[in-house]
Structure formats: structure tokens, C-alpha cells
Amino acid sequence: MRIAVVTEAFLPQVNGVTNSVLRLLEFCKAQGHDVLIIAPESEGAPSEYLGYKIKHVPSISMKKLIPMAVPKKYLEPLLEGFAPDVIHLASPIFLGHYVARIARKAGIPTVSVYQTDIAGFARHYGLTIAHNTLKKWVSRIHQASDITLAPSKWACRDLEQSGVKNVRLWKRGVDLVNFTPARRDESLRSNIAGSKEKLIVGYVGRIANEKRIDDLKILDQQKDIQLVIVGDGPAAPRIKRELPGARFVGYQSGTELARYVASFDIFVHTGKHETFCQGIQEALASGVPVIGPDTGGPVDLIEHGITGLLIDTADAHQLLEAVATLRNHSSFDLMQLAARKSVEHRTWDYINSQLISHYQDAIDQLSKERGLVA
Numbered sequence: 001m002r003i004a005v006v007t008e009a010f011l012p013q014v015n016g017v018t019n020s021v022l023r024l025l026e027f028c029k030a031q032g033h034d035v036l037i038i039a040p041e042s043e044g045a046p047s048e049y050l051g052y053k054i055k056h057v058p059s060i061s062m063k064k065l066i067p068m069a070v071p072k073k074y075l076e077p078l079l080e081g082f083a084p085d086v087i088h089l090a091s092p093i094f095l096g097h098y099v100a101r102i103a104r105k106a107g108i109p110t111v112s113v114y115q116t117d118i119a120g121f122a123r124h125y126g127l128t129i130a131h132n133t134l135k136k137w138v139s140r141i142h143q144a145s146d147i148t149l150a151p152s153k154w155a156c157r158d159l160e161q162s163g164v165k166n167v168r169l170w171k172r173g174v175d176l177v178n179f180t181p182a183r184r185d186e187s188l189r190s191n192i193a194g195s196k197e198k199l200i201v202g203y204v205g206r207i208a209n210e211k212r213i214d215d216l217k218i219l220d221q222q223k224d225i226q227l228v229i230v231g232d233g234p235a236a237p238r239i240k241r242e243l244p245g246a247r248f249v250g251y252q253s254g255t256e257l258a259r260y261v262a263s264f265d266i267f268v269h270t271g272k273h274e275t276f277c278q279g280i281q282e283a284l285a286s287g288v289p290v291i292g293p294d295t296g297g298p299v300d301l302i303e304h305g306i307t308g309l310l311i312d313t314a315d316a317h318q319l320l321e322a323v324a325t326l327r328n329h330s331s332f333d334l335m336q337l338a339a340r341k342s343v344e345h346r347t348w349d350y351i352n353s354q355l356i357s358h359y360q361d362a363i364d365q366l367s368k369e370r371g372l373v374a
Helices: 016-031 075-082 094-106 118-124 128-143 153-161 186-193 213-220 236-242 254-262 278-285 316-327 332-341 348-369
Strands: 002-007 034-040 052-057 086-090 110-113 147-150 167-169 199-204 225-230 247-250 266-268 290-293 308-311
Touching: 002 016, 002 075, 002 094, 016 034, 016 052, 016 086, 016 348, 034 075, 034 094, 052 075, 075 094, 086 094, 086 348, 094 110, 094 128, 110 348, 147 153, 147 348, 153 167, 186 199, 186 225, 199 213, 199 254, 199 278, 199 316, 213 225, 213 236, 213 316, 225 254, 254 278, 266 278, 266 316, 278 290, 278 332, 290 316, 308 316, 316 332
Parallel strands: 002 034, 002 086, 034 052, 086 110, 110 147, 147 167, 199 225, 199 266, 225 247, 266 290, 290 308
Antiparallel strands: none
């Protein structure tokens, strides 16, 4: 299959969109699919990945939001020359919308992946007008796609309520080899906490205002809790001031990231605009019970009372009570086992095999619409 992957984020920028695209490319390489990558340019950006060529387009930074790729007219002949069987639109915004229009004109099926609640981010920053405009824009983008894939039931409902048709649930995979309870490291724990009596509560992710990491202040104030923040981002200087007792270990990846996650006693995530939340899934794979917001994607991942707790993480009293509840839970060891078991089936190969099936459905669907298949 010939696949054009059009992504709003790619290396060297590392985030959920990039990670999902990388796993897809690795799968495509193993399965022998031919891929063209279209991605935003940035300093240090690679010219190819796994032998697949990358065509870059310019990008701009939008105030308080993630960088946006800028569409260019040369994309139309580029896509015509590559002649893809299907176009994959990863978290489409401006670039994705432009390519969707090209695809519609050329009769190329498109599968778009809804992954970033950019309208929710705008609302968080008080940009009400931007939120409403972006909400309509995102809806228009996905309405132009033949199939839209959303990572959680909440995200599916959100899109459908905005008028998007043909929305399907497509979750994310997790690396079960890297993220495992076996990565738990007692020497790392000792180094982090300095005391065996301290409960280690960790957060992993981008350090940005919309993640609401400062909601963890109540935990940072507890002498018997060691808060650990793994990641980096624009809000890091402010969050370090807000959480003076926390250990900030910076951006981690691969085995080192897995060691930190498996060494937590409890994982907590405070972002309320998560369409999925890969960090939660990796914590569950590591056998770590999770406390997460009772909104958005985490609702699909956390089984309340079984693999963790769903609460209003912005409520300091609820957050502190949730940590105490898990800490003193008589079956905490069973929760750890249940956490791992809840994601054991969700390998990236399994997830990406589903994606290829969605591609084929989009191809068949468009063929029928054009009267090419009886």
C-alpha cells in the first residue's frame, strides 16, 4: 500500500502526535508499505526516517498554542506524483485541512486522526473566541475526511456532536516490552525519595500550562510524599517555583523513562484536555495505579477502583484523599496487577493492524461512491 502521512508534528519535536506517527512508520516499514512523509520544518529536522523521504513545509508559532504547519502549493503536484492509495492526516489543522481538500479534488481517500484538543487548549488560556473558531475549524477538517479516528469514546462523542460523520474509535498502542513492572528500580527510588517511608507520586508529560501541573501543589506540601516530574516544556520555570519540593528530572525516553515510571508508587495526571493520554497507558503497563481527571480520554483508560481513581484533579481535597485511598488500599497489589492486565492486549502491532484496516475501508468506501465497485 502507498501511504502519504501528513503530520502537524514530527521530529525533533517529541509529543503524542510524533510518537504515534513514528510507531506507524515502523509498522509500515516492517510490513513493506511505501510511505511519503509531509511534516513541518524545524531546526534539526531529519530529511528521512527509516528510509522514507520527508517533505518539509514551513511552520509558525501561534501565541500560547502549539506551532502550526503552513500549507504550500507544491504539495499538490507532490502528492499527484507519489500517487498514494490513501492519505493519513495526523492531528490535522491547517496543513491537514489543505491536504484534505487536495485529496478530495484528486479522488484520494483520507483517514484523519483526531489527537489534539487544540480548541480545549484555547479555552484553558481564556481565548474564548479562538476556542469557538477552532472548534468549528476542527469540525470542518474532519468533515472533509472519509474516516475520522478518535482515541476515546469522549473524543468520538465530541466530534459527532460537532457534526462530524463516520467517526470510529481507534486507541493507541503501548510498548509492553519497555513499559513493564520489571523496570522498577529500588536504587532509583532511594535516590529520588531519600527515604523508604516516602510515597513516590509521579507525573510524566509536557510541562505546559494546559496540563495544570500546579494542581499537584497539595501533594508537594506533604512531608511523606515525594513528587517527581518527568518532562520538560515552556512552563517548567514557573512550575518549579510552584512545586519547590518536587524532583524535576527533565525529559526522559526509552529505558530511562520506563525505569522512572515503573519506580513510581502512584502515577497522577492533571490535564483536562487529553483526548487519550499515552502517559497514563504507559503507567498502567508498568503496573502503576493511576489517578486522573474524570473527563476526556483518561475515562476510557482508568477503571475506577480497579486500576486507579477518576476524580476532579483540580480539587486539592479530592486529590489528597485519592492518594491516601490508594496508599492505604488493602488490595493495592491487586490494583498493580490489574493495571498491567488492562493494557496487555494493546500492542502497537495490534493497533496499527487496525489502522491498515481503516485505510482499506476508506479506499473501498470511496471506490463504491465513485461506482468502481459493484
